[in-house]
Amino acid sequence: MIRRREKVLIGVSAVAVVLWTVVPFFWMIYASLMHEHEVQQGLLRVVEDPTLENYERIFGLSETEALFGGQTKSILRGFMNSFIVALPTAIIGTIVAALAGYAFGRFKFPAKTPLLFTLLMTRVLPPIAILIPYFTLFREVGMVGNHAGLIITYLTGVIPLLTWVLMGYFATLPVEMERAARLDGCSRLGVLWYIILPMAAPGIAAAFIIAFLFSWNELLFGIILTGGTSAQTLSPALLAISPLTATGYSGMALFSAASCLSILPPLLLALVFQRYITSLNIVDPVTFRED
Amino acid sequence: MAGPARSRASLTDPQFALIIVSGVIIFHFIIIIIPLGYSFWLSLHETNVILRSTEYVGFDKWGEVLTSKQTINGTLLSLYFAGIAVVLSFLLSLGIALVLNQDFPGRGFLRAMILLPWAVSEVVTATMWTIILEPNWGVLNGIFPGTLWISQDWAMFWVAFAFVWHMAPLGAFFFLAALQTIPKHLYYSARIDRAGMFARFQYVTLPHIRYAVLIVLVVVTVEAFRQFDLVFAMTGGGPGTVTQILPLLIFRYNFQFSEYGLAAAASYILIIIATMLAVAYFVALTQKKTKARAVTESPGAVRVRT
Numbered sequence: 151m152i153r154r155r156e157k158v159l160i161g162v163s164a165v166a167v168v169l170w171t172v173v174p175f176f177w178m179i180y181a182s183l184m185h186e187h188e189v190q191q192g193l194l195r196v197v198e199d200p201t202l203e204n205y206e207r208i209f210g211l212s213e214t215e216a217l218f219g220g221q222t223k224s225i226l227r228g229f230m231n232s233f234i235v236a237l238p239t240a241i242i243g244t245i246v247a248a249l250a251g252y253a254f255g256r257f258k259f260p261a262k263t264p265l266l267f268t269l270l271m272t273r274v275l276p277p278i279a280i281l282i283p284y285f286t287l288f289r290e291v292g293m294v295g296n297h298a299g300l301i302i303t304y305l306t307g308v309i310p311l312l313t314w315v316l317m318g319y320f321a322t323l324p325v326e327m328e329r330a331a332r333l334d335g336c337s338r339l340g341v342l343w344y345i346i347l348p349m350a351a352p353g354i355a356a357a358f359i360i361a362f363l364f365s366w367n368e369l370l371f372g373i374i375l376t377g378g379t380s381a382q383t384l385s386p387a388l389l390a391i392s393p394l395t396a397t398g399y400s401g402m403a404l405f406s407a408a409s410c411l412s413i414l415p416p417l418l419l420a421l422v423f424q425r426y427i428t429s430l431n432i433v434d435p436v437t438f439r440e441d
Numbered sequence: 442m443a444g445p446a447r448s449r450a451s452l453t454d455p456q457f458a459l460i461i462v463s464g465v466i467i468f469h470f471i472i473i474i475i476p477l478g479y480s481f482w483l484s485l486h487e488t489n490v491i492l493r494s495t496e497y498v499g500f501d502k503w504g505e506v507l508t509s510k511q512t513i514n515g516t517l518l519s520l521y522f523a524g525i526a527v528v529l530s531f532l533l534s535l536g537i538a539l540v541l542n543q544d545f546p547g548r549g550f551l552r553a554m555i556l557l558p559w560a561v562s563e564v565v566t567a568t569m570w571t572i573i574l575e576p577n578w579g580v581l582n583g584i585f586p587g588t589l590w591i592s593q594d595w596a597m598f599w600v601a602f603a604f605v606w607h608m609a610p611l612g613a614f615f616f617l618a619a620l621q622t623i624p625k626h627l628y629y630s631a632r633i634d635r636a637g638m639f640a641r642f643q644y645v646t647l648p649h650i651r652y653a654v655l656i657v658l659v660v661v662t663v664e665a666f667r668q669f670d671l672v673f674a675m676t677g678g679g680p681g682t683v684t685q686i687l688p689l690l691i692f693r694y695n696f697q698f699s700e701y702g703l704a705a706a707a708s709y710i711l712i713i714i715a716t717m718l719a720v721a722y723f724v725a726l727t728q729k730k731t732k733a734r735a736v737t738e739s740p741g742a743v744r745v746r747t
Contacts, residue, residue: 156638163540164551170533171555174569174606177580181572193572194583250465257458265466267723272473274719276667278688279708282695283476283483306472309465338457367562369670374696385564389674392564394571402572409568413561420560424553 182406189402204407225408228387231376232366235300235383240361242301243308248354250309251316252346256325272310277370280306285374295379303371308361315360319353320346356426359419366416384412477712484705502706512707514682515690518597522672522686523665525601526608530661531654533605534612539646541613542620552617559610563670570603571675597684600675607671608664612657619653620646659722666714687711 181189183200208222253259254266284303285294293299323346331341347354369385377386392405452460484502486495506512541552558566573580576592623646631641669688672678678685678693685693687710695704 159638160540160543160545163536164543164545164547167537167540167551167555170606171558174566174573175557177572178565178569190578192578192583193580246464246468249461253458253462257454259455259458259462265462267719268469268473269465270723270726271716271719272469274663274667274715274722275473276669276688276708276711276715278669278691279480279711279715280473280476282691282701282704282708283479285695286483286701287476287479302472305468309468313465338452363560367564367670369562369564369674370692385562385670388564388568392568392674394567394675394677402578406568406572409565413565416560416562417557420556421553423560424556 178406179410181403182410184403186401186403204404205411207404208408208411222391222404222408224382224387224390225384225411227380228382228384229412231297231381231387232384234297235304236362236365239301239304239308239365240358243305243312243361244354244358246305247309247312247316247357248350249342250313252320252342254313254317255320269310269313272306273314277307281370281374284371288375294375295381296376297381300371300375300381300383303375304365304368307368308364311364312357312361316350316353316357319350323349352426356423359423359426363416363419388412480705480708483701484709486702488699488701498702502702503709506703506706506710511682511685511690512687512710515685515687515707516710518684519666519686519688521597522601522604522668523662525598526604526665526668527658527661529602529605530608530612531657533609534657535616535654537609537613538616538620539642541617555613556610558606559608561607563607563668564674566603566607567671567675570599570606574599593680593683596676596680600672600684601665603675604665604668604671608661612661615653615657615660616650619650623649655725659718659725663715663718663722666711666718 177193180197181193182204183202184193184197185199185201185203188195188197208225210223210226254262288294288299293302327345327349328341331345332338336344367385368383369389372383373386373389376382377390382390388405388408391408393402394405485497485499487498487502488495537555541548541555561569571579576582627645628641631645636644667688668686669692672684672686672689673692676684678689687707691704691707691711694700694707
């Protein structure tokens with residue numbers, strides 16, 4: 151009898167977890183299919199004629215869009231800019247962090263613990279605390295409003311995080327194959343390339359995805375370093391049309407549609423990531439090997 | 442040893458490690474230390490935007506920040522935000538992980554799904570929860586019209602609530618990873634001893650996930666103190682200043698009022714809090730090391746690593 155009651159409890163709580171996760175998504179999609187005036191009358195109503203108008207406006211397919219001066223173009227441009235920023239960030243960040251993570255996870259070397267601590271410190275530091283000096287310095291050297299400035303900034307956030315994650319991952323890989331390869335005359339870089347890389351592929355893929363998501367989603371540095379310029383990334387572009395802010399000019403329905411589109415790349419990646427996350431030993435990042 | 446490999450092979454382990462880690466080290470110093478130093482310099486100077494001149498004022502700005510009502514208010518709001526975020530994320534992520542750790546049809550699908558709120562940006566999280574919470578046309582107002590708890594007094598709470606929705610999946614994955622290391626036979630024997638669900642949780646589960654508990658608490662605290670995007674996108678600090686947490690206040694000092702010195706001084710409050718959190722984090726992470734060794738060295742324990 152107890153077992154049956156437990157089964158019911160598990161079923162109910164599983165449904166609760168699903169609802170908790172899905173309901174906010176549902177309402178955003180729902181709002182994106184409404185006409186603008188319908189939103190103002192309250193969302194909790196049956197939509198009689200769902201419309202794709204908001205999506206058409208974003209893709210510039212709607213005739214009425216000319217009346218709005220084509221301002222929704224900023225969303226598509228934001229997509230492009232976010233890709234231009236997120237891809238190099240993820241690639242460079244993963245390479246640098248993989249090398250560092252391998253060193254931290256495998257070897258003992260001088261000043262290892264203080265270095266680890268400063269890495270963690272960077273991770274913990276609120277972005278706003280380094281934003282102000284960045285902005286001033288970047289303005290001096292003319293790096294405001296271009297992709298390179300943003301990529302550099304994102305790397306500062308991504309590299310410490312990935313180094314910690316990958317360090318734990320490398321530490322769990324068996325060391326025997328490396329030793330065998332070294333004995334057979336393989337160089338250290340050869341070991342990295344032929345032995346470590348294939349073994350660590352799932353962890354490195356996961357790290358790449360974390361880095362991509364980070365840069366895709368980031369708002370604060372995006373606003374300050376690219377906001378209002380032609381290099382504006384997606385999050386600031388979204389916020390610029392948000393009716394929630396003072397400068398926003400669009401309605402909630404259009405904003406919802408743009409938000410729905412903006413989460414497609416992250417959601418796809420998260421579904422891929424899900425398979426790899428179990429391979430990432432992020433719970434236990436400091437398994438130092440005592441070799 | 443083969444010829445071509447010889448030159449590289451002559452490196453010792455620590456030398457090789459330092460070479461491949463140097464990228465991170467160089468990056469660090471250029472990117473973190475210099476800006477922090479510059480920010481410290483800014484906090485000691487009064488900048489006149491119009492004349493483009495700076496004047497050394499010592500620790501005046503620090504004094505101003507430490508005694509200003511706005512900063513105290515902002516710090517308290519940050520603490521409140523972090524408090525709610527930590528308590529709720531902890532409970533929710535543990536709850537989600539316990540559910541996902543059970544055997545039921547569709548579990549794999551559910552596991553993939555719960556990660557989605559974490560993958561969504563803070564800006565979109567703000568959109569979703571605004572749609573639900575908006576006091577005029579929002580969903581919640583449609584269900585319970587005119588409820589009091591969708592008011593200014595609750596604004597900070599709801600922002601923290603949205604943050605919890607966004608962060609809980611990460612905590613759940615930490616917990617789930619820990620839960621899966623618990624040997625199943627412990628639960629079977631507990632069942633044979635007629636231990637109920639709660640007893641099994643208390644005596645079997647909890648001792649095994651203590652470390653994950655620590656990590657989740659620290660990670661969520663850190664994220665809550667760093668958080669800017671969500672609050673900025675959801676309320677922008679308003680209505681009035683009721684959600685103007687410290688990072689938002691610093692943003693305003695700097696970009697709205699051009700008070701660079703004040704902003705830099707106020708950001709040092711955050712830096713000090715962050716340093717304390719980092720120390721706690723580091724101690725928490727490295728504590729595991731000694732514990733793990735104790736387990737492997739106890740007689741009869743299975744040696745997992747060699």
